Amino acid sequence: MTQAQIVDERVADRHGCAALRLRQAYVAGAIEPLRDILDPTDAAGAYAVQSINTHFWAQQGRRIVGRKIGLTAEAVQKQLGVDQPDHGVLFEDTLVADGGVLKAPHLLQPKAEAEVALVLSKDLDLPDATPEDIFEATAYAVAAIEIVDSRIKDWRITFADTVADNGSSAFFVLGSEPKRLEGLDLRTCGMALELNGRVASLGAGVACLGHPLIASAWLARTLAQKGEGLKAGDIVLTGALGPMVAISPGDHVEAAIGGLGRVSFSLGEPA
Numbered sequence: 001m002t003q004a005q006i007v008d009e010r011v012a013d014r015h016g017c018a019a020l021r022l023r024q025a026y027v028a029g030a031i032e033p034l035r036d037i038l039d040p041t042d043a044a045g046a047y048a049v050q051s052i053n054t055h056f057w058a059q060q061g062r063r064i065v066g067r068k069i070g071l072t073a074e075a076v077q078k079q080l081g082v083d084q085p086d087h088g089v090l091f092e093d094t095l096v097a098d099g100g101v102l103k104a105p106h107l108l109q110p111k112a113e114a115e116v117a118l119v120l121s122k123d124l125d126l127p128d129a130t131p132e133d134i135f136e137a138t139a140y141a142v143a144a145i146e147i148v149d150s151r152i153k154d155w156r157i158t159f160a161d162t163v164a165d166n167g168s169s170a171f172f173v174l175g176s177e178p179k180r181l182e183g184l185d186l187r188t189c190g191m192a193l194e195l196n197g198r199v200a201s202l203g204a205g206v207a208c209l210g211h212p213l214i215a216s217a218w219l220a221r222t223l224a225q226k227g228e229g230l231k232a233g234d235i236v237l238t239g240a241l242g243p244m245v246a247i248s249p250g251d252h253v254e255a256a257i258g259g260l261g262r263v264s265f266s267l268g269e270p271a
Contacts, residue, residue, distance in 0.1 A: 014037045014045075015037075015045060015048045015049050015052060016052060017037060018034050018037045018038060018049045018164055019049045019052040019053045019056070019164075021034070022049070022053060022151050022164060022165055023053060023056070025108075025151035026106045026151065027106060029108065030108050030109065030150065030151055030152060030153040030154075031151060031152060031153065032152070032153060033152050033153075033156055033157065033158065033161050034049075034152075034160065034161055034164060035158070035161075038158075038160040038161070038164060039160060040158030040159060040160050040161075041158070041159060041160065042160045043159065043160070043163060045160065045164075046159070046160040046161075046163035046164040047163055047164075049163075049164035050088065050089075050163055050164055050165075050166055050167075053166065054089050054166070057091065062091045062092070062093055063091065063092040063093075064089055064090065064091060064092075065090050065091065065092045065095070065233075065234065065235055066089075066090040066234040066235030066236055066237070067087055067088065067089060067090060067219060067223070067230065067234065067235075067236055067237070068087065068088045068089070068090055068146065068167055068169055068172070068236075068237040069085055069086070069087050069167075069215050069216070069218070069219050069236070069237060069238055069239040070085060070086045070087065070088065070148075070162065070167040070168065070169075070239065070240075071084065071085045071086050071159075071162070071239070072085050072207070072208045072209045072215045072238070072239025072240060073203065073207040073208060073239060073240045073241060073242060073243070074207065083159075084159065085209065085215065085218060085239065086159065086162060086163045086167050087167060087219055087222065087223075088163075088166040088167025088168075088169045089166060089169070090169070090172065090235055090237065094169070094170065094171045094172060095171070095172060095173075095174070096147070096171050096172065096173045096265050097173070097265075098173055098174060098175055098176045098263055098264065098265070099176075099264050099265065100173070100265055100266075101265070101266045101267075101268040102147065102171055102265055102266070102267050102268060103268040103269065103270060104170070104171065104267075104270060105270040107147075107149055107170060107267075107270070108149055108150070108151065109149060109150060109154070109155060109246075110147050110148070110149045110170060110246070110247050110267070111147070111148050111149070111244040111245060111246050111247060112145055112146070112147055112148075112193065112195075112244065112245050112247050112253045113145070113146050113148065113193070113201070113240040113241075113242070113243070113244045113245070114143070114144070114145055114191045114192075114193045114201065114203070114240070114241050114242065114255035114257060114263075115144045115145070115146055115208075115212075115237050115238055115239060115240055115241060116141055116142075116143070116144065116186055116189075116205065116208070116212040116238045116241070116257060116260065117141065117142050117143070117144035117172075117174055117175075117235055117236065117237050117238065118134070118138045118140075118141050118212070118216060118235070118236040118238060119138070119139050119140055119141075119142070119178070119233070119234070119235055119236075120137050120138055120139060120230055120231070120232055120233065120234045120236065121137060121138065121139035121232060122137050122232045123137075123229060123230065123231050123232050124137045124220050124229060124230040125220075125223075125224050125228075125229030125230070126220060126221070126224055127221055127224040127225050128221065129217045129220035129221050129224065130217050131211065131213035131214050131216070131217045133217065133220065134213045134216040134217050134220065135181055135213060137230070138181055139178075139180075140178035140179055140180055140181070141178070141179050141180075141181060141184065141186070141212075141260060142174050142175040142176075142177060142178050142179070142260060142261075142263070143174075143175035143177070143255060143256070143257040143260040143261055143262060143263040144172060144173060144174050144175060144237055144255075144263060145172065145173040145193075145253060145255050145263055145264070145265060146169075146170075146171075146172045146173075146237055146240070147170045147171040147172065147173075147247070147265075147267075148168045148169065148170055148244060149168060149169075149170035150162070150165060150168045151165050152165060172235075172237060173263055173264070173265045174235070174263065175260060175261055175262065175263035176261075176263075177260065177261035177262075179259060179260055179261075184259045184260075185205075185258070185259065186205045186211060186212045186213065186259070187204075187205045187206050187210070187211045188204060188205060188206060188258075189204060189205045189257055189258035189259050189260070190202075190203075190204050190257070190258045191203040191204060191205075191241040191242055191255065191256070191257045191258070192255065192256050193242065193245060193253065193254070193255040194253070194254045194255070194256075195245055195247065195251060195252075195253055196251055196252055197252070200245040201242040201243050201244070201245050202242055203240070203241035203242025203243070204241060204242075205241060207240070207241050207242060208238055208239040208240070208241055209239065212238035212239070213238075215238045215239045216236055216238050219236065241257070247267050248267065249267050249268060249269045249270070250266075250267065250268075250269075251266065251267045252264065252265075252266045252267075253265055253266070253267070
């Protein structure tokens with residue numbers, strides 16, 4: 001075995017160790033940041049860890065239904081001390097019905113944020129994808145809430161931590177009023193997220209990298225450059241329109257986005 005092969009194996013072992021720690025945290029509780037394995041800015045290593053767990057869960061029978069974009073709003077980046085977007089995978093078993101009750105035994109420190117979700121009508125695999133390409137490939141948009149969570153204690157995350165942790169993904173809710181993009185103003189649309197009837201977060205489409213379609217084009221380019229792509233039927237959570245809000249069992253969360261209507265869920269006691 002060459003020296004390079006030995007180094008590659010050691011790196012793979014470290015990534016596998018980080019992936020295992022994150023999977024165990026879903027049951028055993030939040031863990032310390034992964035800084036003994038991943039440099040805070042090690043994007044390649046972090047996505048390698050994310051890929052290990054995505055493959056593991058897919059082998060367990062979980063079905064991938066789309067992608068999420070994270071850290072698109074400056075307010076959220078400031079909350080978490082990062083300065084660039086990231087992406088993760090959406091699984092079918094993390095979709096919560098609009099107006100439903102989420103009883104999740106393994107939520108650790110959940111937060112909610114309101115987003116624009118797109119559902120694609122055709123495959124998109126362009127390394128130079130533009131917002132116009134996203135527009136053409138989108139069947140409809142809906143209001144959405146993402147329930148984010150971190151397997152890292154006290155949300156003390158670096159960019160590498162959140163990427164490795166599948167973009168701090170947990171669950172998501174899609175609204176029940178699908179709208180075609182024609183005629184929608186997703187740049188200046190306002191967002192209000194209410195927690196138990198009180199406004200807890202405000203924002204607008206422009207907070208999402210300037211426009212939700214700009215964020216989605218970034219995702220499409222990023223995936224294509226990795227030899228992946230977006231697929232017809234994929235759900236794309238385009239990123240937060242305002243600050244995240246911490247939630248607890250018993251809370252009711254409802255969001256309204258201009259042109260897309262409302263979406264809601266309640267957080268119940270763990271099943």
